[in-house]
Amino acid sequence: xxxxxxxxxxxxxxxxxxxxxxxxxxxxxxxxxxxxxxxxxxxxxxxxxxxxxxxxxxxxxxxxxxxxxxxxxxxxxxxxxxxxxxxxxxxxxxxxxxxxxxxxxxxxxxxxxxxxxxxxxxxxxxxxxxxxxxxxxxxxxxxxxxxxxxxxxxxxxxxxxxxxxxxxxxxxxxxxxxxxxxxxxxxxxxxxxxxxxxxxxxxxxxxxxxxxxxxxxxxxxxxxxxxxxxxxxxxxxxxxxxxxxxxxxxxxxxxxxxxxxxxxxxxxxxxxxxxxxxxxxxxxxxxxxxxxxxxxxxxxxxxxxxxxxxxxxxxxxxxxxxxxxxxxxxxxxxxxxxxxxxxxxxxxxxxxxxxxxxxxxxxxxxxxxxxxxxxxxxxxxxxxxxxxxxxxxxxx
Numbered sequence: 001x002x003x004x005x006x007x008x009x010x011x012x013x014x015x016x017x018x019x020x021x022x023x024x025x026x027x028x029x030x031x032x033x034x035x036x037x038x039x040x041x042x043x044x045x046x047x048x049x050x051x052x053x054x055x056x057x058x059x060x061x062x063x064x065x066x067x068x069x070x071x072x073x074x075x076x077x078x079x080x081x082x083x084x085x086x087x088x089x090x091x092x093x094x095x096x097x098x099x100x101x102x103x104x105x106x107x108x109x110x111x112x113x114x115x116x117x118x119x120x121x122x123x124x125x126x127x128x129x130x131x132x133x134x135x136x137x138x139x140x141x142x143x144x145x146x147x148x149x150x151x152x153x154x155x156x157x158x159x160x161x162x163x164x165x166x167x168x169x170x171x172x173x174x175x176x177x178x179x180x181x182x183x184x185x186x187x188x189x190x191x192x193x194x195x196x197x198x199x200x201x202x203x204x205x206x207x208x209x210x211x212x213x214x215x216x217x218x219x220x221x222x223x224x225x226x227x228x229x230x231x232x233x234x235x236x237x238x239x240x241x242x243x244x245x246x247x248x249x250x251x252x253x254x255x256x257x258x259x260x261x262x263x264x265x266x267x268x269x270x271x272x273x274x275x276x277x278x279x280x281x282x283x284x285x286x287x288x289x290x291x292x293x294x295x296x297x298x299x300x301x302x303x304x305x306x307x308x309x310x311x312x313x314x315x316x317x318x319x320x321x322x323x324x325x326x327x328x329x330x331x332x333x334x335x336x337x338x339x340x341x342x343x344x345x346x347x348x349x350x351x352x353x354x355x356x357x358x359x360x361x362x363x364x365x366x367x368x369x370x371x372x373x374x375x376x377x378x379x380x381x382x383x384x385x386x387x388x389x390x391x392x393x394x395x396x
Contacts, residue, residue: 025095025098025128026130028098028099028102029098029130031102032101032102032107032108033108033132034055034060034062034107034109034132034133034228035109035111035129035130035132035133036051036108036110036111036131036132036133036224037111037113037124037125037129037131037133037161037163038051038110038111038112038113038134038135039112039113039115039121039134039135039136039137040136040137040138040139040158040170040172041137041138041139041141041142041154041271041274042137042138042140042142042269042271042274043138043214043216043217044066044067044112044137045066045067045112045245045247045248046213046214046217046244046245046248047135047217047220047221048064048065048066048110048111048112049064049066049242049244049245050213050217050218050239050242051064051110051135051221052064052108052110052242053078053238053239053240053241053242054221054225054230054235054239055108055110055225055228055238056076056238056241057234057237057238057241058225058228058230058234058235060107060108060228061104061105061107061108062076062107062108062109062110063075063076063097063100063104063106063108063109063110064109064111064112065083065094065097065109065112066112066245067089067114070082070245070246070382071083071085071089074243075104076105080243083097089114091114091115091120091124091128092128094111094114094124094128095128097109097111098128098129111129113125113129113161115160115161116143116146116147117146118146118147118157118160119160121157121158121159121160122160122161125160125161125163129161131161131163131166132163132167133163133166133167133169133224133227134162134166134167134168134188135168135169135170135224136158136159136161136169136170136172137170137171137172137216137217137220138170138171138172139154139155139158139172139174139175139178140154140271140274141154141271141272141273141308141312142154142270142271142305142308143305144304144308151174151175152175152178155172155178155179156178158179159178159179159181159182160182162179162182162183162186162188163186163188164186164187165186165187165188166188166189167188167189167190167191167227168182168183168189168190168191169191169192169193169224170190170191170192170193170220171192171193171198171216171219171220173192173194173195176192191224193219193220193223197219198215198216198219199215200219201215201218201219201222205236208237208240209239209240210240210244211248211249211250212249212250212251213239213244213248213249214249218236218239221235221239222235222236245268246377246382246385247265247377247385248268249264249268249269249278250264250265250385250389251263251264252265252388252389252391253392254388254391254392256362258367259362259365259366259367259368259369260367260368260369261361261362261365261371261388262286262289262369262370262371263372263373263385263388264278264281264282264286264370264371264372265373265385265388266278266279266372266373266374267297267373267374267375267376267384267385269374270305270374270377271305271308272308272309272312273312275313275374275375276313276315278372279294279315279372279374280315282370283318283370286370288368289366289368289370290366290367290368290369291364291365291368291369291370292319292320292370292372293319293320293322293361293364293365293370293371293372294316294319294321294323294372294374295322295323295324295371295372295373295374295375296309296316296322296323296324296325296326296329296332296374296375297325297373297376297377297380297384298324298326298327298328298329298331298376299326299327299328299376299378299379300326300331301328302328302376303328303331305375306328306331306332306335306375307331309332309374309375310332310336310339311335311339316374317341317345320364321345321347322346322347323346323347323348323349323361323364324346324347324348325349325352325357326375326380326381329348329349330348333346333348347360352380352383353383354380354383354384354386354387355387357384357387358384358387358388373385
């Protein structure tokens, strides 16, 4: 009996400690009056950075945290600090981010949602962020093994982080009804960015970015900054100061012994819809090249994503060669063979070293070649982006 009593006391003590910690966390949250929680399939990291930059430039001290290619906390003075993860990624780390924002004197905190499992979206919002403003960029078919099986299910999973009694901003259009249902349930105002508003973002407004940004992201942030009475041009100029996420769409031109290689980094867009959009963009922008080479970086622990990339689009068959890298390369080639695609299209590179991958790419390049990176940014993907960037003479 004594042992049982001791266990009961310990359990009660741990529960009490949890309540104390939660109360302290909620007090810290109240010290940051503007809390913006950002989720969605694509563009979360970029939108998080754009919002924080626009707020800071408008005189609202804002801290931000991204969990994209590399987890970073962005301070109000634009310093970026790596997020230390001694035991790997865990949504509870958002508590440390709130603590740091309070210590930095931030009046706004912009946090990228790091939940994947549907139920964790609700936990992340209600227990850790309690947003005054929610943002869902879009709902596209990705992580279908966890959030699927359809893109409508993805929208429902993302809707778990809709704040209670706040405002939700979104550029999603196909599944807007799903988000509206969640907003109605939680007494939250829904503000949707229209196709016309996205189109209204001018080329001149986009020209100030030092990297390739999407009008959809900019239009969404403009809709949000209206809430804080920030004039449009002031918000745009603030966004121009944002540093890009390491995995953001970028373009690098390398001149190598008489050959011109244009590398477009689309590794972070790992759902089929977004990947094809980047492919079409790159083909249109660099239509005058002699050859087109696709690079797929594939992960063995993401077989459903690999299957989607093979099955849900045939754009990559337009390439003169497709270079397969990463631990999931064999699965891609096997699934493509089942669809009747011959092995002569592929070049499989077993090495994960960027220098070796670059050499193999050179073997299939012409005098002028477009190379598009797709699939996943992790592992050799990010290393390859850095390799091209560090050897480029022209950067866009």
